[in-house]
Amino acid sequence: MERxxxxxxxxxxxxxxxxxxxxxxxxxxxxxxxxxxxxxxxRTVVLAQPAHRIVSLSPAVTELLxxxxxxxxxxxxxxxxxxxxxxxxxxxxxxxxNPSLEALAARRPDLVVLYRSPxxxxxxxxxxxxxxxxxxxxxxxxxDVARAARLLGRLVGRSAxxxxxxxxxxxxxxxxxxxxxxxxxxxVWDSPPIVIGAGSYLDQLATLAGAENVFHDIAAAxxxxxxxxxxxxxxxVIVVVSDSAEPRPxxxxxxxxxxVIRAVREGRFVYLVGSLFGRPGPRAGGAAGELRRLLxxxxx
Amino acid sequence: xxxxxxxxxxxxxFLGAVVLGPVHVPLAGLAASDIVRTLxxxxxxxxxxxxxxxxxxxxxxxxLIRNPLADPFLLGLSGxxxxxxxxxxxxxLASPWALPLAAFAGALGATALVYRLGLVGGGELxxxxxxxxxxxxxxxxxxxxxxxxxxxxxxxxxxTFLWLWGGLSGASWDSVLVLAVYLPLxxxxxxxxxxxxxxxxxxxxxxxxxxxxxxxxxRRVFVAASLLAAVCVAVSGVIGFVGLVVxxxxxxxxGHRHRPLLPAAFLGGGALLALSDTVARVAVxxxxxxxxxxxALVGVPVFAxxxxxxxxx
Numbered sequence: 001m002e003r004x005x006x007x008x009x010x011x012x013x014x015x016x017x018x019x020x021x022x023x024x025x026x027x028x029x030x031x032x033x034x035x036x037x038x039x040x041x042x043r044t045v046v047l048a049q050p051a052h053r054i055v056s057l058s059p060a061v062t063e064l065l066x067x068x069x070x071x072x073x074x075x076x077x078x079x080x081x082x083x084x085x086x087x088x089x090x091x092x093x094x095x096x097x098n099p100s101l102e103a104l105a106a107r108r109p110d111l112v113v114l115y116r117s118p119x120x121x122x123x124x125x126x127x128x129x130x131x132x133x134x135x136x137x138x139x140x141x142x143x144d145v146a147r148a149a150r151l152l153g154r155l156v157g158r159s160a161x162x163x164x165x166x167x168x169x170x171x172x173x174x175x176x177x178x179x180x181x182x183x184x185x186x187x188v189w190d191s192p193p194i195v196i197g198a199g200s201y202l203d204q205l206a207t208l209a210g211a212e213n214v215f216h217d218i219a220a221a222x223x224x225x226x227x228x229x230x231x232x233x234x235x236x237v238i239v240v241v242s243d244s245a246e247p248r249p250x251x252x253x254x255x256x257x258x259x260v261i262r263a264v265r266e267g268r269f270v271y272l273v274g275s276l277f278g279r280p281g282p283r284a285g286g287a288a289g290e291l292r293r294l295l296x297x298x299x300x
Numbered sequence: 301x302x303x304x305x306x307x308x309x310x311x312x313x314f315l316g317a318v319v320l321g322p323v324h325v326p327l328a329g330l331a332a333s334d335i336v337r338t339l340x341x342x343x344x345x346x347x348x349x350x351x352x353x354x355x356x357x358x359x360x361x362x363x364l365i366r367n368p369l370a371d372p373f374l375l376g377l378s379g380x381x382x383x384x385x386x387x388x389x390x391x392x393l394a395s396p397w398a399l400p401l402a403a404f405a406g407a408l409g410a411t412a413l414v415y416r417l418g419l420v421g422g423g424e425l426x427x428x429x430x431x432x433x434x435x436x437x438x439x440x441x442x443x444x445x446x447x448x449x450x451x452x453x454x455x456x457x458x459x460t461f462l463w464l465w466g467g468l469s470g471a472s473w474d475s476v477l478v479l480a481v482y483l484p485l486x487x488x489x490x491x492x493x494x495x496x497x498x499x500x501x502x503x504x505x506x507x508x509x510x511x512x513x514x515x516x517x518x519r520r521v522f523v524a525a526s527l528l529a530a531v532c533v534a535v536s537g538v539i540g541f542v543g544l545v546v547x548x549x550x551x552x553x554x555g556h557r558h559r560p561l562l563p564a565a566f567l568g569g570g571a572l573l574a575l576s577d578t579v580a581r582v583a584v585x586x587x588x589x590x591x592x593x594x595x596a597l598v599g600v601p602v603f604a605x606x607x608x609x610x611x612x613x
Contacts, residue, residue: 191399192462192469192588218587224462225322227469228335229586232323251395257472260338 035154040144041121041136043128050157051111051133055104057096058115060139060281062087064149065113067165067282070156076107082275083283099123105130111155115139140221141201145280146170165282172285177210182295184270185214185235185263190252192224201280202241208288211295231260237298238263239291241272270294302553306567310348313571317344317578322585343471347577347591348570349479350468350532351542353487355569357525357532358543359550359562360490363497364521365427371544372529375434379441380410381533382464386445389460390452399463400470404534410437411526418522425518464537467591468577475535482531487566489524493517494558501556541595542569545603552610572599 034048055076056062062081065074074087078096081087093103098119104112104127112127112134114120124134135155138144146166153162184206186196196202197218206213214233215225238261240250250269252258259265272278272294276287318330318340325333357372364370384406388398417433420426449457463470496517499507508514529543546569547561554560576594583589 189462192467192590194462215586223587224469224590225586226339226581226588228339229322231335231339233586255470255472256474257339257342257470260334 035157037135037151037154039135039151040116040138040147041124043124043136045133045135045155047111047133047155051109051155053107053109053111054156055093055107055109055112056081057093057099057113057120058137058139058279059083059096059275060145060279061113061115061137061148061152063279063281063283064145064152064165065156068149068153068156068158068161070158073156075109076104076112101126101130105132111135113137113152139280140199142169142173142204142280142284145282145284146173149282169282169284172208172288173204176208177288177292179212180210180292180295182211182237183214183233183235184211184237184239184295185230185233186239186241187230187250187252188222188241190250190255190258193227193230194222194224195230197221197223202239202277204280205277205284205288205291206239208284209292209295211291227257227260231262234261235263237268237270237295239270239272241274241278268298270298303564306564306571310567310571313574313578314344314348317347317574320578320582322581322588338473339471342473342476343468343577344574345476346471346479346535347468347574349476349483350536350539351546351573351576352566352570353479353483353528353532354539354543354573355546355550355565356487356490356562357528358569359547359558359565360493360497360521360525361543362547363500363558364518364525365431366501367427367431368548369544370431371540372525372532373538373540373543374431374438375526376410376414376437376441377407377434377526377529377533378464378538379438379445380413381407381530381538382461383441383445383448384409385464386448386457386460389457390448399460400534403464403537404530406441407530407533408526410441411530413437415522415526424515425522427518430522465590465592467539467580467588468536469588470535479531479535483528486524486527489520490528491562493521493524494562497521497558498556536591539573539592539595541592541599542573545599546572549599549603549606552606 034046036044036046038044052073053075054065054073056065056074057078059078059081062074062077063083065071066084074090076093077087077090078094079092080096091107093107094100096115097117101123109132112132114124114134114136116136116138121136124136127134135151137148137151139148146169149162149165149169153159186202188194188196195215196213197220198216199219199221203213203216214235253264253269272291276283318336321340323335325336330336354372361370361372362368381403384402385399388402393402414430414433414437418425418430420429496512499510499512500514500517504514547565550561550564550568554564572595576598577591579598580589580591580594
């Protein structure tokens with residue numbers, strides 16, 4: 001199932017790439033030129049002219065739009081969108097999942113960007129029926145963000161900026177920091193213990209920071225594991241991603257059964273703030289550098 | 301002979317839970333291993349106590365309500381526990397005991413409400429009303445829970461459900477100690493009710509004529525069974541199936557007399573959960589399965605076999 005899914009998305013990616021290449025000549029045409037793209041749900045999206053009123057239904061897309069220099073065209077955002085801080089002045093239209101069509105339409109957008117999920121695909125189809133262009137984008141890994149940057153660049157008439165952002169993300173992926181041999185485990189929930197596997201963006205971030213995720217062998221993005229497995233894999237550091245801005249020791253640090261893990265016993269934790277680390281976006285390079293710095297601070 | 305067999309199953313399930321795990325611990329180093337002493341041993345004990353309590357609670361409620369579908373979680377308990385846990389997370393109560401305590405409080409709150417609704421007329425506990433009230437209270441609690449989850453910002457809420465449908469990963473000597481202090485009273489109440497429950501099986505009127513204090517009996521059994529299930533939710537989330545099927549399975553072997561049935565259900569439930577938890581930990585290592593899936597996968601075939609034997613004989 002997983003494999004078929006990824007195969008399909010790979011095909012979509014190729015098609016999207018072909019489409020992107022096909023409309024490349026249009027980039028050099030006058031600014032009013034429109035664009036046609038195929039989004040990550042396989043839907044063809046046609047814009048007669050670059051989008052000027054954009055509702056972003058994901059924090060990563062909001063960051064991308066600002067990075068492309070069109071932040072002033074964002075007329076709607078999600079409750080989670082907090083970067084860059086100025087985006088707080090833009091009205092929120094909800095949490096980005098199963099959006100209210102009326103709230104979206106009230107912003108009179110010419111483009112709505114949604115995170116790829118079944119509910120959002122339905123919402124995108126409904127928006128199209130209302131005559132509002134909608135693109136559905138995967139944003140799970142850095143490759144997705146690079147592709148999204150190209151595609152959004154085209155839709156907002158900033159192809160050059162989109163391509164260059166995508167290229168810089170691809171370069172980042174191609175050249176991770178030198179291995180520090182620091183071994184870590186991302187613990188995202190304590191009961192049952194849930195850790196991050198190779199499918200997650202955080203695993204990519206660990207590699208970029210020169211560290212090794214001890215659960216890289218788990219293909220899924222996250223998985224429930226036993227405490228004794230964590231204890232035996234013996235990570236140097238436990239990395240905790242939290243939604244709250246101020247890092248505080250996780251409750252698990254105080255629980256006796258967790259103290260079987262050496263890193264817990266010795267208090268070797270790193271706290272990551274969700275808004276920078278929890279979402280793949282244009283700040284990934286900075287996030288990887290920050291993770292590397294935080295890991296370096298933990299004494300062995 | 302039957303008792304010896306059950307005893308062997310219990311011992312085997314318990315040994316398996318201690319010896320087997322995703323990580324290989326050599327037999328010689330078993331006693332010295334930190335993993336065995338801090339993780340596997342308390343987890344095996346917790347599995348046994350929780351499984352036994354759920355099965356006993358189910359056996360008691362099935363006798364009380366005189367409905368084969370009765371189950372500790374049918375009476376609004378899991379809905380109340382879920383509401384308590386979600387409320388604790390939404391209110392940002394961070395202490396490690398906050399979630400279990402809130403779930404326990406929610407379960408008891410829902411049970412108290414069901415109990416109050418079940419008292420009809422002159423204060424008699426009516427089993428049919430009890431079961432309807434349980435379903436209604438459960439549905440209401442689930443609706444409030446869903447409303448909190450969909451209106452709240454905390455991404456942690458999603459994980460509350462993982463905990464709620466979770467399992468025994470939170471096992472520690474602390475939780476075993478809590479159960480060791482808590483369980484004796486409700487267990488004793490239920491075991492002591494074995495003889496009157498046999499009378500109740502004849503119907504409320506005949507039981508009354510035979511000298512059973514039916515009203516007090518129903519109350520005692522309901523409260524004790526609910527207390528057992530509530531503490532199980534608090535330490536291990538909602539583990540379905542054990543409370544429903546183990547009593548029936550034991551009935552096929554020990555018959556309907558509660559004096560042997562209740563202890564057999566306790567031992568059988570404990571063995572089933574200890575065994576299931578071992579499978580949950582080992583089967584897809586390094587990942588872990590939710591134990592509730594395994595109790596159903598292991599328990600249903602066994603139950604089907606027993607049922608077949610029972611109906612043909």
